[in-house]
Amino acid sequence: MTPNLPEGIAAADFSRLLEELSGVVGKSWVFVDELPLSSYRDAYSPLADGTLLPSAAVAPENIEQIQKILAIANNYRAPLWTIGTGRNFAYGGPAPRKSGYVILDLKRMNRIIEVNEKYGYALVEPGVSYMQLYRHLQRIGSKLWIDPAAPAWGGVMGNALEHGAGYTPYGDHFIMQCGMEVMLPDGQVVRTGQGGIAGSKNWQISKHGIGPQFDGMFTQSNFGVVTKLGIWLMPEPPGYKPFMITFPREEDLEQIFEITRPLKVNQIIPNAAVAVDLLWEASAKTTRRHYYDGKGPVPPSVRAKIASDLDLGMWNFYGALYGPPPMIENNWKVIEDAFGSIPGAKFHFARENDPAWDYRVKLMRGEPNMTEFSIMNWIGGGGHVNFSPISAPNGAEAMSQYNLIKQRCHQFGFDYIGEFLVGWRDMHHILMIMYNRADEAMRKSAYDLFSLLVDEAADAGFGEYRTHLAFMDQIAKTYRHNDGALWDLHHRLKDVLDPNGILSPGKQGIWPKAARG
C-alpha cells in the first residue's frame, strides 16, 4: 500500500475505494504498487523529483466501467486524473496535477470504432495513438491521411482535446474534431452536435445542431470524460510538394511572417507552416557538445559555424503544397516570388542525410514518427518544458516576442530553442526549455525562467495556449480581463457539473469549490 493518499481520504477509506474499483475493472487493472505507478510520472518534469505522484491508477475498458468508477469516486469524493494515452510530455505527461490523485487511465479503450472513407473521418476512443490509427489505415488500404502531432505515440483524442497541432492542412486538431461522446461527472452520457439525434448517421459530418455547441467546453477542462471523438481525415492528394526555405539572419523573422500571413490567410500555403530556429533544427542531427563545451548560450560565432556546417539558416521555414500538380506549380511560383525577396533565402526540396528534413516531410504528409525526441540530445539528460504563447502572424510581433524570450533564455543560461507555427489566423510560438533533469540547479533555473516568461508575456498581452501542470494556476491568473471573469465562468460550470470535484481537480487552473477556499 502506498502512503501517498488522496487529500482528505483516510487510509481505511482508501482501501475500500480500491476494493470497489477492483470490483469494477478486476484487480489486475487497479495499480497501487510502485513499479506500475512509476509509469504515471512525468519523466521530464521541471519540478523536483517525486513532486507529482498518483496514489493509484484504474484502467477501465468501457464506458459502463467508467460510469461505475465515477459513482465510486463521487461516493468517496476521490480525485480522479483522466488520461488517454498519457503522452503529453513537456506538458506533464501522465502525471496528475497533485500527488495522491487516482489516475483514470483510458489506454485500454483504444478501439477505432469507424473509418469512413467516403466522408473522410474516423471515430476513436481515448487510447488510440497516432501510430495505431496510421497503421490501421494502412492495413485496410485507406486513402485517408492522419495529421499526427510530432510524437507518434500521442493520442488522437488527447491531442485534439489539448488543442494540439500537426503539420498537414488539417493541423488544427480541435477544429478537425467533429462529434464527442462525453460522460459527465454524475455518469450521464451526452453526445455533442448531431450526435444528440438518436441514431444519427451525421455525427461526424457536422459539428452543428440546434442549440449551443459544447465541444470546446470539454477540451483542456475537467467537466467530463470524453469517451469517443470524431476526427476528420484528409484524403490523400494527387500531389505533394514539401519545401524548406533557409534564411540567414535572425532579423529575417519579421519579413518571414509579413510574407507568410497573406499566403496562409489566402490558403496558398495550406498546411501548418513552421519557422524553426537554428538550434531546434540542428539538434535533430548534432548536439551542443559537438560544438560548444562552455556554460551559457551558444555564442554567435559558434551558431554561425553550425549553420554553415549543416547548411541551415538562422530560421528554417517548412511548408508543403497539396493537390493536382499544375495547381501546386502555380502556387509554388507565388511562394517562390514572395520569399525570394528576402536576401539570402535559399530553397530546398530534398536534403541528403538530414533527419530533421526527413521527419518534417513525413509529418507534413501525415506519417507519424518519433524523430523529434532526438532533439533532446542537444543537452543530454532529456528534460524539457514547452512555453507556448499565442500571437498573430505579424512580423513585428514575432520579432518582439522572439527578442523578449531569447533575452530571458540567455540571461538564465539557456539556448533559445524554438519554432513559430502558423495556423489559420494565429501563430503558436513554442519555446523548448531544455535541461539535464539530473542537474537540479539547471532544472530549477528552467522552472524559474518559465515562470518569469509567463508573467512577462502576459504583461505584453500574450497568453499561452497550453501548459505544463506546474504552471496551470499561474497561467490561469494571467487571463484577468474583467477581474478574471473567464475563470469565474469555468468555476461556476465546475461547481454545477462536478459538485464533488472528482474530475481532474486543478486542470488548467479550474478547481472545485472546496479547493478554491
Added chain:
Amino acid sequence: MMNELNRRDLLGAGLVTAGLAGVAGLGSVPARGEPVRVVRQQGIPESIRFSDALASEVPTASALEVGPGLDELFGYRPSGKGVIAGLTSDPVAMIAGQLLVEAGATPILRWDHSYGAGRWTHRIAGQPGFAGVSQFTWPAVAAMRLRDELAGRAAGPRESVCASEICGLSARSPGFLVTWAFRLDGGVR
C-alpha cells in the same frame, strides 16, 4: 573518482521506479539462457558496438534495429520471458522504458554515459572500470558488465562515477547515452 548517485539520477526518464534503491540489482536478474533482445540504434556507433559485443558474448541475444523514427519500438510487442536491453540515446531509453514498464517489465539497471570537457563519464554499478578504456571500446566493456549482471555475477549494489582519459567524441554520437535493461517475466499486460 567515486560518488554516490542521487535518486534523481537513477529515476531518469522512463526508467523510473520509486522503490529503486541502487543501480545494480534493481530487479531480479534473469536466469541464464533466457533470450536477450538488444535494442540497436542505427547510426550511433556506441550502440552498434555494444550490440555487437553483447551478441558475441550472449548466445541468446538478438538485435532489434531501431531507426531514427523509432517506429520499430512501436511494432515490437514484448512477450514471454527474457531481457530487453540496450545502449542507446537518452530519448530512446526513456521511450523504451515507458513502453516496457507499461507492458509489465521490471527495470534491471540503468547506467549513464555522458561526454563533456573532452572525456566520457560513466555512472555505473560496482567498481569503476572505464578509466583506461578508449572511446571506441567502452561500449564493449559496458556489454561485458551487462553480461555479468545477466549471468548473476553482479558487481554489487555500490554505484560509482568513472571518468575516462581525454578522448574525442564521434560525430554521430549523441554524447549522452544510457545502458539499460528490463526483465519480462511473461506476464505482459
